Amino acid sequence: MLQAGAMGRKCVVFDLDGTLADTSADLLAAANACFRAMGEGDLLTPADSLTAFHGGRAMLRLGFSRMGHTVDEARIDSWYPRLLDAYAQAIDTHTRLYPGAVEAVEALRREGHAVAICTNKPSALAEALLRRLGVRDLFGAMIGADTLPVRKPDPAPYLLAVEQAGGDPRRSFLLGDTETDLKTARAVGVPCALVAFGPEGAGIARLAPEAMLDRFADLPALAARLIGGA
Secondary structure, rough: OOOOOOOEEEEEEEEOOOOOEEEEEEEHHHHHHHHHHOOOOOOHHHHHHHHHHHHHHHHHHHHHHOOOOOOOOHHHHHHHHHHHHHHOOOOOOEEOOOOOOHHHHHHHHHOOOEEEEEEOOHHHHHHHHHHOOHHHHHHHHOOOOOEEEEEOHHHHHHHHHHHHHHHEEEEEEEEOOOOHHHHHHHHHHHEEEEOOOOOOOHHHHHOOOEEEEOOHHHHHHHHHHEEEEE
């Protein structure tokens, strides 16, 4: 996948939801707002955080199944924009960056690494959230689900993120929290590190990534191991 060329900057590409920030409570609240509008109660609970990180449609499917309804993709598509609207109106009520995330990104930048975000969150929502959290300016690029006609695990969004950040994909890796992130890294041909503090916890090690990250304080050392030092 990767081709030889001029050597560029080392680059760390971050997923957003479940990697940089715990967004699950606000995502679940948006889905529950839809279910209440249907005349139901709150069908999703904090125990459904892993589903939240698989996106709005996954949350709607789960809720419909709990209503005892056959999952109708047309109905899901009709409610999806309303879920996004509810989410946009309360995008950072409960969302918090994981401890040490800002300090780790700043440390990578000081060491000369390019840093970027590649997420399957709609780009306008991702941009809004990053600005509300006060961290958008830390990243040289932000590629969302709709920046290109394809999304992760297709390699194109990752490669665009590295390019826009001024990095070299051959000296890059992806930090994420789900199998989608691992598949993306595999499609590009780069290492993948998965966080042990995301929705699945340390159990995500079952996917056998090149590395696991237990805490953000360890990220600069992990980057040095995966793609070389500064």
